[in-house]
Every structure is written in structure tokens, then in C-alpha cells.
């Protein structure tokens with residue numbers, strides 16, 4: 050649909066949040082607790098941390114939780130009864146205060162979960178998710194959305210995008226049908242406006258390279274020693290993948306108790322040695338540098354082929370979370386000029 | 388710092404070592420672990436108050452497997468980690484050159500293991516007053532409240548294992564959480580899966596943790612998980628009079644037996 054421009058005062062946003070949660074929707078927003086800001090359930094605007102550049106973790110857990118039950122099973126004397134998780138019972142969720150990069154992250158994530166077969170559970174959650182993002186006024190040294198086809202006022206992936214244009218007012222872009230449904234139910238809260246140039250209200254993020262250039266370079270870099278050099282300090286954990294809005298790898302685990310049990314889907318990461326370990330003991334990615342190479346190749350070479358999407362939105366979360374200060378933007382830039 | 392650079396350069400140019408592990412400038416005002424293989428590279432080596440990562444962890448990573456001699460810029464935490472690793476037969480003196488440095492950044496020069504032990508003994512060790520205060524607060528809780536406190540504290544753990552990957556003492560090729568036949572610890576990061584993982588981790592570090600805080604520093608969601616292994620530091624001290632990282636020939640409390648070990652747990 051064509052984007053519809055409106056204004057939303059902050060007091061109206063506050064009223065909107067209360068209406069949404071009263072109507073039975075679960076509203077998640079960045080909340081600061083014990084010194085760190087992450088998405089948490091809210092029912093009032095007062096608990097939102099509007100100042101943080103990005104939350105530590107992305108909003109992906111709203112559609113791809115770090116652990117979820119996918120089915121339960123029970124063995125009886127005659128039969129095995131398998132019960133799938135009830136996908137109709139998932140709540141309606143609103144993600145509020147996601148950044149444009151968070152919202153954009155749902156696009157490659159969705160593409161992963163819809164390759165070959167559409168994943169029912171993921172899609173059921175996604176269908177019930179409405180994303181109300183807020184454009185970035187500030188960026189930090191880790192942000193690089195503009196180098197991977199995004200920008201601090203990007204509407205892609207959001208259902209509504211809010212841009213703060215004064216201390217009391219947001220410029221609201223209604224981007225999708227889901228966004229329009231929220232608008233239609235709350236028209237009294239919005240005001241009319243002509244289109245507004247958002248640029249003066251957005252953070253500046255310098256473009257350092259293009260995702261297409263990385264993609265091109267990777268064609269000849271598989272055997273390069275750049276992976277060894279870049280990954281020497283990488284300790285091989287899951288922090289980068291787990292905070293990433295676009296990483297979708299998971300593991301399936303059964304937790305058995307007697308003759309019944311639960312099957313879980315849990316996050317997994319290509320940073321772990323165990324990720325590719327075969328039963329035979331052979332590991333096709335036996336060194337950390339091969340795992341680092343996989344991370345970059347998957348996002349910038351394989352995903353563009355398989356899903357016509359880059360697997361990175363430039364949020365910088367992986368770099369912020371990395372215990373060894375592996376800065377992905379810096380590494381990509383190095384690849385771009387290689 | 389100039390002194391350290393001089394030593395590092397000399398070690399590399401005389402080919403006494405093929406790699407020096409130290410620090411270089413990182414993102415913005417961060418520092419990051421760096422690996423110097425040529426004398427000229429050493430220009431980039433830095434040391435300042437931000438250099439708190441426990442570099443000893445790299446001695447057990449694959450980057451060191453094919454290097455015959457490696458030098459490491461070692462503050463007292465790194466020194467103690469190396470001594471602890473030596474006591475567990477994980478590093479060999481002839482392979483590792485310790486470039487000692489005080490917490491304040493004063494160069495101590497090259498230390499052999501004997502000198503490293505002496506140096507470690509003179510340095511501040513054990514728990515910091517704020518750690519002790521934290522532990523006392525938690526220990527004072529009634530049992531049920533304390534249990535719930537830990538369940539709650541670990542509930543945000545995403546099982547990224549950055550803590551494990553960053554701890555020099557967590558070098559097992561196959562961690563217990565990865566054993567699946569039988570499966571001891573649930574893979575899922577649900578409440579009890581997390582609790583079991585953290586209890587297991589702490590138990591395996593009892594008397595081995597040198598209280599460097601690296602695990603908690605590595606944690607993306609700031610879980611004070613080091614406090615569990617710190618608690619056991621005092622416990623192992625009281626019960627076994629043993630302290631990690633001070634003697635390269637010390638037999639770790641949990642894998643050795645002496646006739647002063649108490650057996651009052653057998654009832």
C-alpha cells in the first residue's frame with residue numbers, strides 16, 4: 050500500500066499504548082533494567098527507554114523465541130500421541146520502539162523461515178506481530194545501516210514508522226495494512242499532515258561500503274587468509290548470532306521424562322564448534338576462522354542467492370555484544386577494499 | 388608500555404617466540420586482544436587501564452596450536468591463569484613466555500614460572516570488597532529466597548556461552564553441556580536449563596577460578612555469573628586450604644586427595 054502520512058503527539062502515543070494493552074495485545078518496548086536495555090512487556094509509556102540507540106538483543110525473540118515448545122509427545126501402550134503446539138493461542142503482539150534496522154531484520158529472518166517450506170509456528174507468530182518503529186536520532190560507532198541498504202529513517206519492515214520531529218510530536222508513516230488497522234481503530238489520536246522531510250530529524254550514518262560490493266568480493270575470497278587474520282581474537286561463542294535480528298539458526302531438542310516429553314526449538318550459532326560436528330567426529334569447520342567466514346558468507350553471499358536478501362541490516366549489535374570486540378563493520382570494510 | 392614493546396619486539400626478532408599476545412586499539416575507546424607475529428607490528432601494541440581481558444584464554448584456542456613459542460602480556464590475572472593452567476598440565480613452560488605487567492601497567496619483565504608464582508603471591512588476590520559484599524547479601528537470604536534469586540538472575544541467560552568461551556579455565560574440548568548421551572544439562576535456555584548450566588559451570592570451576600571476572604565481562608546480558616564461582620573460592624579455601632593460580636605444581640583441590648581433607652560430608 051502507499052504510505053499514509055500523519056502526526057502523532059507523544060501524549061497520543063501514550064494513550065495508544067494504553068489502548069493497545071487494554072485491548073488484549075501484548076506491547077513490547079525497550080526497557081532498561083539492571084543497567085541494560087532490552088525488549089520487555091509494557092503497559093505504559095513511562096517504562097520505555099527512548100534514549101537507547103539499540104537494545105542489546107534484537108526484537109526477533111517475539112517471533113523466534115530463544116526456546117519454544119514445538120510439540121509434546123506421550124507414549125501409551127498402544128500408541129504414541131503427538132500434540133503440536135497450538136498456534137492459534139499465540140498472542141497479538143505489538144513491538145514498539147524498534148529501530149528501522151530491527152524492523153528490516155524481520156525481512157531476512159522471514160525469508161529464512163519461508164525457504165522451501167513456510168515454517169508454521171514462525172509465521173503464526175509473525176502474522177500476529179505489528180511493528181511500530183521509531184527512527185534513529187542518534188547512532189554510534191557500531192551502526193552501519195546505510196552500508197547495507199538501510200537508513201535511520203527506513204520504513205522497510207515496519208508497519209508504522211514514527212519520527213520525532215519536535216519534543217512533543219512524531220511524524221507517523223502508516224506503512225502497511227497492519228499499521229493501517231491500528232490507525233483505523235485509533236484515528237482520533239492521529240492528526241493530518243502533509244509529507245515531511247525526515248532528514249533533519251535523523252542520525253547521520255556514513256556509508257562506508259555497499260552490501261553488493263561485499264557480495265561481489267566474496268566470490269574470490271573463500272580461500273583468502275583474511276578470515277584467519279580477522280578472526281584470531283574471536284573466542285567462538287554465540288553472542289553475535291543470538292543478538293542478531295537476522296540470524297535464524299536453531300537446534301531441535303527433545304526433553305524426555307519417562308514416556309513423555311517436549312520438543313524444543315532453541316537458538317543455535319555457527320560460531321560454535323559443535324554446530325557442524327558430525328557424528329563421525331569429522332568437523333567440516335574445524336577452525337574458528339572457518340566459522341567466522343561462514344557468518345560473513347551466509348549473510349552476504351548465500352542468503353542473497355537463496356533468499357534474495359542480505360542477512361545483515363547493519364544494527365551493529367553483534368559488535369557491541371562481542372567479548373573480543375570483533376567489529377563487523379570494520380571487517381566488512383576491510384573486505385570491501387580487499 | 389615502551390618497555391613491554393621493547394621486550395615483545397626483541398622476542399620476535401630473535402625468533403624466541405613466533406607470536407606475542409597483547410592488546411591493540413579497539414572500537415572507539417575500547418581495546419582488543421591482538422596477536423603480533425612481526426617485530427614491526429608491535430608498534431600497535433598498547434597497554435592501559437582498559438586492558439582487563441584475560442588473555443590467557445587464547446593459550447588454549449586453536450590459534451596457538453601451531454605456534455611453537457608464544458609470549459603473552461600478562462597482568463596478575465593472566466599470570467595466575469597461566470600458573471593454574473600449568474598445574475592442570477595445560478601449558479608448558481618451554482612454550483609460553485610471560486611478559487609480566489602489574490595491574491597499574493608497570494612492566495615486570497620476563498617471568499619464568501617460578502618467578503611468576505612469586506609475582507602472583509605479591510599481587511592483590513581473592514575477592515574484592517564489593518564482591519564479598521554481594522556474596523554476603525545473597526548468602527544471608529533464606530534458602531528458598533536465595534534459590535529463587537539465582538533462578539531469576541539466570542533466567543535472562545541466552546546460553547550464548549560467551550562466558551565459557553572467555554574463561555581460560557573452560558578449555559574442555561567437549562563441555563559437559565555438549566554431552567548428549569546421556570544428556571546431563573538441557574540444551575534449552577529455559578529457567579531450569581539455565582540454572583543447571585550455571586550450577587554445573589560453577590562446580591567445575593571450584594578451586595580453579597582465579598577471580599578475574601572475564602566471564603561476567605563477556606556476558607552480553609550482564610549476568611553476575613562469576614559470583615557463583617567466587618563463592619566457591621572461599622569455600623575451597625576454608626575446606627581445603629587451597630587457592631587457585633598460585634602454584635604451578637599444586638594439585639587442584641577437586642581432583643586430589645590429602646589426609647587433611649575433611650570427610651565430614653560422609654554421614
Ligand code: SF4
Nearest residue numbers: 283284286289320371
Ligand atoms: S565474533 Fe565475537 S561474539 Fe561472535 S563468536 Fe566470535 S567472539 Fe563470539
Ligand code: SF4
Nearest residue numbers: 293361362364365367
Ligand atoms: S550481523 Fe551484526 S550488524 Fe548485521 S544484522 Fe546481525 S547483529 Fe546486526
Ligand code: SF4
Nearest residue numbers: 554596597599600602
Ligand atoms: S572469574 Fe570467570 S573467567 Fe575468570 S577464572 Fe573465574 S570463572 Fe573463569
Ligand code: SF4
Nearest residue numbers: 544545547548550606
Ligand atoms: S555469557 Fe551470559 S548469556 Fe551467555 S551463556 Fe554466559 S551467562 Fe548466559
